[in-house]
Amino acid sequence: MIRILCLGIAVGTAAALTPGLAAGRHFVVLAVAWIVVAVLLVTYATRRALVAKYLVPGTLLLVLFTVAPVLATVQMSTTNYGDGTRSTKEQTVARIVANSVVQAPDSPTFNLSVATTSDGEFMFFLVDRATNHAYAGNEQGLKELSQEAATVTKGFVTAAPGYTFLTPAQVNEAGPRLKEFAVPTADGAIRQRGLREAFEGRTTLRYEKPADTIVDQRTQTRYTVQRQGDREYFADSTGQRLSEQSWRASVGLENYRRAFTDSRILGGFLRIFGWTVVFAAGSVLLTFAVGLALAVMLNDPRVRGQKWYRSILLLPYAIPGFISILVWSGFFNQEFGLINSLTGLHVDWLGDPFWAKAALLLLNLWLGFPYMFLVATGALQAIPGELKEAATIDGAGGFTAFRKITLPLLLVAVGPILVASFAFNFNNFNVVELLTHGGPFTPDNPDAGATDILISYTVRLAFGAGGAQFGFAAAIATLLFVITGVLAAAQFRATRSLEEVH
Amino acid sequence: MTIRWWREVGWRHVGGLVAVIFAVVPVLYVVSAAFNPLGTVVSTDVVPTQFSLVHFRSLFEDPARPFPRWLLNTVVVCAAVTVVQVFSSAMAAYAFSRFRFRGRRSGLLTLLLIQMFPQFLAVIALFTMVTELGEALPALGLNTIAGYSLVLMGSALAQVWLIKGYFDTIPRQLDEAAVVDGASQATVFFRILLPLARPILAVTGLLAFVGVIGEFLLASIFLTDTDSKTLAVGLYGIIESDRSNNLGVFAAGALMTALPVVLLFQYLQRYIVGGLTAGSVKD
Amino acid sequence: MRSRLLALIALTALLPTAACSGGDGGKGGEENQNEAKPSASAGANAQLVIWTSEAASRAVTPIAQKFGQENGITVDVQVIAADLAATAITANQAGNGPDILTLPNDFLGGALQNGTIKPLSLGAADLNAYEKSAVASVSRNGQVWALPYGMENLVLYRNTKAAPDAPATVEELVSTGQAAVKKGTVKRALSLPVGQEGDAYHMHPFFTSAGGSLFAMDASGQYDTTKVGIGTPESIAAAKKIAALGEKGSKVLSRSIDGSNAIAQFTEGNAAYLISGPWALADIRKSKIPYDITPVPPFRGGQPAAPFLGVQAFWMLSNAKNPAFAEEFVTRAMNTPEAMTAMYEQDPRPPVRSDVLAAVSAKDADMGKLAAGAKNATLLPDFPFMAGVWPPLGQAYAIIVGGADPASTMTKTGKTIENAVRAK
Structure with missing residues (x-):
């Protein structure tokens, strides 16, 4: 009886966790949870496997928290994982490009209010600090607002018909999506800086996927993937690196050879x-x-x-x-x-x-x-x-x-x-x-x-x-x-x- | 005191006293540092010269060092890991001691091998694992006592050898008789062997406890949030951040940490002496 | 059966454990890190997480809490005692790092190499209010990567009871200090941390004054890492001067003095002089030892003594969970004279915001004196390969102080360092 109850709890727990894990796409965790349940069921639901009944609890813990990390370590020993190679190539490219945003010289700084439309689209309401002109901008572009179109209080747009204004906490919450949000302008784009400020700047680097090349759009310098020492970097024709950041790769038995x-x-x-x-x-x-x-x-x-x-x-x-x-x-x-x-x-x-x-x-x-x-x-x-x-x-x-x-x-x-x-x-x-x-x-x-x-x-x-x-x-x-x-x-x-x- | 007494008994006390001095001097130094209001390395000596409770007060009043919270965390981790480790080990030890099955010898050998691998060397893999676990189930991620305890439970079978050795010395006739009387294997384990093995359970429990309470390598990586720290990583942080000034606070915390362990040791003393070896010799 | 029940309940409780997956743990963590969090947590109080050292935490905490109140969020300032930089790099990569951290400028190289930080979105031109050298120390590739707040460099603290006048040279320092020892005013002339593993940072002023250098400098005043200065004849000559101060020489330097007791030697009145930075000031003031601060003196007829200039700064992490609040805090809340003054008040070191430095120096003469110690300073290098330079150089100083042969020690160490530099 008790045994069945406990196994039931185990199955129930796993079942209860399943939707959340699946929704979060944590498939490895999900799979392991069910494997553990299966092992428990096989061991304790039958009258056989007498020895296993005593070995399973400790062995499960041992396998999950000692053996698995050891195996992962062995696997890691065939990679170049370390400082400078902690991320994947995609992450490295994304980081290098994202970090190349610079503020255009003599460009205006805006007081920013972030709002959403009823269907959840973002809109930046901006007040130019120098001229006090108010603007609204989204991914289609920037347009100046008339006096009546929005309420401006202490240099910030605080209300506009048809828009919901986000609180600071909501702006923060929307962080990952807002990172991608930019209002295109002639000199580049207007981006968020912190909670209440926006600036006009441009991304100076562009990644060209087919050529696997990063291009500096100001100088047209092309940085291609080049092997330097034991790792790859983006570097120009003279071998000058664009960034010290490399990426993770398999190196086979190189680490053992070195040892x-x-x-x-x-x-x-x-x-x-x-x-x-x-x-x-x-x-x-x-x-x-x-x-x-x-x-x-x-x-x-x-x-x-x-x-x-x-x-x-x-x-x-x-x-x-x-x-x-x-x-x-x-x-x-x-x-x-x-x-x-x-x-x-x-x-x-x-x-x-x-x-x-x-x-x-x-x-x-x-x-x-x-x-x-x-x-x-x-x-x-x-x-x-x-x-x-x-x-x-x-x-x-x-x-x-x-x-x-x-x-x-x-x-x-x-x-x-x-x-x-x-x-x-x-x-x-x-x-x-x-x-x-x-x-x-x-x-x-x-x-x-x-x-x-x-x-x-x-x-x-x-x-x-x-x-x-x-x-x-x-x-x-x-x-x-x-x-x-x-x-x-x-x-x-x-x-x-x-x-x-x- | 006769010469004979000195020859037969007295010299034993001399040896004992030398050992006592060796054992006690460093402890006295910690006590002295804990009560020395200056609390620096330079101002501390073996013999306490000044007396003040200022360091103890700072342990309980400084919000940057929530000592009571650390203590609670430590007790929870120690208790959870100790119970799981002793219980899992006892169950496995029962299987290794009482059943004959294929892979028994190699299983025991493998256990020894795996236990010899320092978990710390797999720290990067462990870190990634717990990170992932925390994303799926935040209650078990980094900066949680539960997640940290789980990692330590990887050594769930660390005490198998000691407990098995003890089980081996308990005559098999006892459990065979019970089986004849109709008891199941589970009853034999829980009702006969476990009660008889109390000394070794106490000993292995203490070993596990002492091991966990002093663990700070993994803790310093998994527990960075002030409120999730254990005593080990918290105290290590205190001394590491300012070795010059924080000796006093560190020593006070060390005393408070050691006190319950010392008391526990005194209480379980008779088990410790008996439990570790009684079995193997009787055999 | 009760025990069995307990066992099974324990197992059930452990179930989620199992969740922690096996073999490919090495990869999964990162695939998730850029995903937006499910909106389940929307509306919950956002947190701003800041990692600092213990000393900085006392200054950052009140400012951060005020910021939290103003924005209706909870702010958590966490003290990372050991290895803040490495811990942060690893945690950020796994998506578990803080939003902001405080570290000196030498974090820049390693952080860039690992993609750990993101630039301020303020240009150097927006930071006109700050000392140029401080902004430059956290700038790279046309971006400013951190908001600097305070500077730190070694100076000479002097117990004015034992040594009323500032020494013009190291030789004068030694003779005055030893005279004070003879008189019984103090027990030793100088407290300078060496330790068993050595301390290349604290030895640098003496080393440079004696003619040594870490790397050659190029025309623009930057380190030329193709020319390592360790192992050169100049460095050997400098090492000999250091050896003369060591345990087989005048015994002014000793491996027994290390980070754990150097400041205490001075504050307990045992040492006539102490070479240390602004972090020692609070202890010294508390000790009531009469003191004065002057730049580290040079050897007679030698080069100027050049300590390293470190710049403490606020860094934003690339995988911050609360990037907007982090940016708001660093580029706006901290970027004010009031906040910079508050930092100084809790953790006294010379501010790098020029107006604040001027105001603070007018009130607190020590700040001006500390800043004056940086006159000959060179910037603390941030190359990632410095991890392979500091330990062998420190060890070399330690054994030279202990009496090892300066020439062969410096030659071998120079080779080690060249290897470390060239490996990257």
């Missing part, structure tokens, strides 16, 4: 990959070592106040990460930072490649050890006491017993958590970006800093020096995805025995 052949990217990539692994593994090992040591120290019945220790040691983990990182970034200042001033050192924490890496690991230790402390405490408490006693009776010393008995059991227990922690740190963008910004840098390669990990490097390539290069960044992201995947698969194999239960 694999540009020696600077490649050189940086390998070094950074190495540090990324060291950083991720180092963070896991350090936090786990410290967390485990603390757990072993404090997880002893003779230690009083365990609960207090735990409460306080939890603090770093409970504070949202970006807050801690921003606060810590000030601590590492060489002259004024807390660390140097408390310890009396004069370490150049963020300016020296070695110390910058150390600083990152130290910060990550602070952020991560409480979690590992909890994990290790939990695991220790779960190891049966008899095992430890047996080892001790067998004559093993405290440390030997720990190493031979406790540690292996513990590692089995926390294995998956260590893998997850490695994966998290492998892509820990926040901590790098907020603490060192990837630096320090050398003049040899100002794109790849000493503490950059793959993801911070990717983001810099995407949004840094060359402006936004989304297509190229997407290619790098795709490669990054493949690398992460291979690594994860390797780890998965390594922990296979841990995972397989039955």
